[in-house]
Amino acid sequence: MDGTITLAVGRPTAGHGASVVLSNIEKRFDSVGAVRGVTLDIRSGEFLTLLGPSGSGKTTTLLMIAGFETPTVGDIAIDGNSVVALPPHRRNIGMVFQNYALFPHMTVAENIGFPLKQRGVDRATRARLVAESLELVRLPGYQSRYPRQLSGGQQQRVALARAIVFRPRLLLMDEPLGALDKQLRESLQLEMRRLHAELGITFIYVTHDQAEALTMSDRVAVMNEGLIAQIGTPEDLYDRPCDRFVASFIGESNFMQGVVRGLEDGMVVADCGDATVRAIGGRIATVGETVTLATRPERLGFADTPQCATRQNRMAGTIAETVFAGEHCRYLCHCAGGVSIVLKEPSSATVRRRVVGESVELAWSIADTVVV
Numbered sequence: 001m002d003g004t005i006t007l008a009v010g011r012p013t014a015g016h017g018a019s020v021v022l023s024n025i026e027k028r029f030d031s032v033g034a035v036r037g038v039t040l041d042i043r044s045g046e047f048l049t050l051l052g053p054s055g056s057g058k059t060t061t062l063l064m065i066a067g068f069e070t071p072t073v074g075d076i077a078i079d080g081n082s083v084v085a086l087p088p089h090r091r092n093i094g095m096v097f098q099n100y101a102l103f104p105h106m107t108v109a110e111n112i113g114f115p116l117k118q119r120g121v122d123r124a125t126r127a128r129l130v131a132e133s134l135e136l137v138r139l140p141g142y143q144s145r146y147p148r149q150l151s152g153g154q155q156q157r158v159a160l161a162r163a164i165v166f167r168p169r170l171l172l173m174d175e176p177l178g179a180l181d182k183q184l185r186e187s188l189q190l191e192m193r194r195l196h197a198e199l200g201i202t203f204i205y206v207t208h209d210q211a212e213a214l215t216m217s218d219r220v221a222v223m224n225e226g227l228i229a230q231i232g233t234p235e236d237l238y239d240r241p242c243d244r245f246v247a248s249f250i251g252e253s254n255f256m257q258g259v260v261r262g263l264e265d266g267m268v269v270a271d272c273g274d275a276t277v278r279a280i281g282g283r284i285a286t287v288g289e290t291v292t293l294a295t296r297p298e299r300l301g302f303a304d305t306p307q308c309a310t311r312q313n314r315m316a317g318t319i320a321e322t323v324f325a326g327e328h329c330r331y332l333c334h335c336a337g338g339v340s341i342v343l344k345e346p347s348s349a350t351v352r353r354r355v356v357g358e359s360v361e362l363a364w365s366i367a368d369t370v371v372v
Helices: 058-066 108-118 123-136 152-164 182-199 210-216 234-239 244-249
Strands: 020-029 032-042 047-051 073-078 094-096 170-174 202-207 219-224 227-232 254-264 267-272 275-280 290-295 313-324 328-335 339-346 359-364
Touching: 020 058, 032 058, 032 073, 032 227, 047 058, 047 210, 058 170, 058 202, 094 152, 108 123, 108 152, 123 152, 123 182, 152 182, 182 202, 182 210, 202 210, 210 234, 219 234, 219 244, 227 234, 227 244, 244 254, 244 290, 254 275, 254 339, 267 290, 313 339, 328 359
Parallel strands: 047 202, 047 219, 094 170, 170 202
Antiparallel strands: 020 032, 020 073, 219 227, 254 267, 254 290, 267 275, 275 313, 313 328, 313 359, 328 339
């Protein structure tokens, strides 16, 4: 290499990132199927997150893209070319791990410059690119420090700088913020979004943190037991989960069992205890079928408040538990037919706090109710 690598600073042109296509990939360890047939089309320049609980197959999927694991079945293509037979170092992919994987005996500059040195880039060019990368991650002037002299957040930024210094078109990240405290993690989430916008490359991110996935991603692929349960924008997954697993894993949901009484103009009408509940969206249901309806706690309100006057779904109950959580009050309500509902109401000095034992009527929108 002649040392002419450049790392553009600022917003790049669209389509700079690599496209990635997974075609029915499987990974078995002995008789255990860690990934059981995943097909996924990741667009150029997209920020896609693989989200799921431990053991769902998300990290194994990422490692197969990186080349550290080989699919038992299926193909992986980057920019239309199969990479299954290529070793990791020939895939030109940046990788960031949860434990940072910095060399403790090297300075920040030496850590970041390591992939450039491996590629034969001359010393002057390495110094320039390291400085540009540190500017991108907002750590200018940190070249001479050692990892032990950095905070956890600073070490993570250095790991990011090392992953992007050779300007890959694809960056993979395996729970990179998992070891950080909540406030720092939330700050770095916004930094990740900024960095993605500035670089324009494709990000594939693995996490089990739902809020993290919703905050950063263009699309989220929710994984469960080695399969993709649902893929969509954060809004799609939150407002229209395809099944109970997705509804319960992303955020908090209330689930109500009901029997479908009829179908009206695309709405499902179901009897839930003593109440009639209507839902728009979700899976197709038939008359007489027992279904599960889901709605989010923050989408409910008390029927005696002005903002709930036009909400059509109603259910009477009794306050069984109250919890003040700062930004909201959380109420557990016991309703007829054994239905328990959680309601989250924004807290305010002007809003009357409900008390345990109080009779209430809950109200929420038909549009905020989904058949799962």
